[in-house]
Amino acid sequence: MTESVPLQPTQASPRTRATAVTTATGGTVLVTGICGRLGKRLARVLHRERHVVGVDRRPFADRAKDIDHAQVDIRRKKLKDVFRAGDIEAVVHLGVMHDPRASAAEHHSWNVAGFTKLLEYVAQFQVPKLVVLSSANVYGPQASNPQFLTEEAPLLGGQNFSDIRDLVEVDMLAQSFFWKLPETETVILRPVHILGTVHNAPSNFLRLHPVPTVMGFDPMAQVIHEADVVHAIALALRPGIRGIFNVAGPEPVPLSRLIRILGRQKISVPYSLARVVLRRMWSLRLTTFPPPELDHIRYVCMVDDRRARQVLGFSPQKSLEETVLAVDEGRW
């Protein structure tokens, strides 16, 4: 593994770091969770400009030749070897476990213990840039939400949905890291519902036939194309960018409009029935949607993305139609 990571002996590490702050290209980027669909997409974009090292416990079979991959669990000591071997200029943390079926202990250990380990090495090896992909779900859908949540809004996602608590914790850990180590430019991205070939809850939800909705509710929703998320990560890697950014795609529309764009049938179910049925289906392992996620199709959880537009210079490249139709792309 170590021999596949090219060392850069000609460049003394302190010098590189100093120059990396002013130039956009160069330096190795370490991407955790690279074998996910979003990770692969990011790798494809980044490896043209920079050296990319992937870390994932899954194998990365169809990777480009110049991408190095370390098949390690981020909780293991071996992760340190990756930091030791390459002159890591930036870390992109995508390796957050969202699997609602994984046990709470595994979930917590992976997300929190793993991320803590990663932060430890980022500090130890003085990596100048850390980008953490959090999610707008950390705010949580609530009846009392303002229509657009700013980055300062409290992270109440775990209030009614305990499984999301470690994702909130990851966000919080990154925030405290931001303050504790000002030498590292920490960026936390909180994108809205990511749509595309990814297998996350919002994409899977829109792939359903027919799409269930809660009777009498049709909240406004924001979605973002996976390519736009990759674009936002690339922008966040630029030197000088630090802080928390809400990232949103095209203009918000009612949930029913998203379903109409897909041309799917819609089936409205009263909330009380939907909750009972979903609980039952969940316990029988007939669905991948945990019952508390029903709140996402009842209440708003939208973000104010002004900071991303102004500071990060981000604007979505994909239109609403492209974004929504992307859930059906590349299906087997």
Add this chain to the structure above:
Amino acid sequence: MRTGAVARGASGLLGRLFGSAEQAVDDVLDRLLGESFDERLARVPMALGPAGVDPFGLDPHWAKYALMTVAMLHRKYFRTAVHGIHHVPQGRVLLVANHSGQVPLDGALIAAAMFMDAEPPRIVRAMVEKWAVTLPFVSLLFTRVGQVVGVPENATRLLAQGEALLVFPEGARGISKTFDRRYKLTEFGLGFMRLAIETGTPVVPVAVVGAEEQYISVANVEAVAKVLRMPAFPLIPQLLLPGGQLPLPTKYRLWFGEPMHFTGDPDDDDAVIDEKVWLVKQTIQSMLNRGLKERKHIFW
């Protein structure tokens, strides 16, 4: 095969029924407005996105049916008399009104007046209780006709968008008043004043006369309200009578006052803000008193 044909026939019939219903709605609206609804709607300043809805979920297609309903109430059922609507300035404005009548028809009628009688027509945005957002259909309807959840962030954003925002500083306290306390303003919240100062928005006081008599509440049972998680539980004897579920057809009178401007520090002490709120409250109370004095009869 046959069922398919039947289904197609039925859907065709339904489509024609809905089509003619829509035509009927258009006719009624045009007659009430004296001009085409679409022309009038086109003159409403709205921040619509490419998808045809504004960021808060206001959809003009829904607003049409809602406005038709309130227009009927406004012109035919409550026969509202509107005074001084020319005082409402263009651009962002806070309409501050007394809240009464058990059911928020006062808000609907102010909205109707602002759409039908103001020039240019406006779609009023109001802040609704968080409780209403948890109710199926109610939350959907409210969102589509431009109502938003009552949190300060939403208010600031709407005013920045140049909207007319309707505020009832009495909140649930006002609307669930029992009959013996009619037209006596209850305690005003201070939030609207901080908002007005912070955003430099003119405040237009609005007095609503006629709503207190639509449903006569003899008591408010707070214990039941608490159990049902409702903001109030009024006892309204008329609901037991046949047809008493409809509000009594009182004649509404809306009085719009001159815009008031406030300056200062929005984060000042409650006592300082309260003085300014008191000015607004007194203005509304005197407008109410005058309106009551000029009123010859509750029903006409």
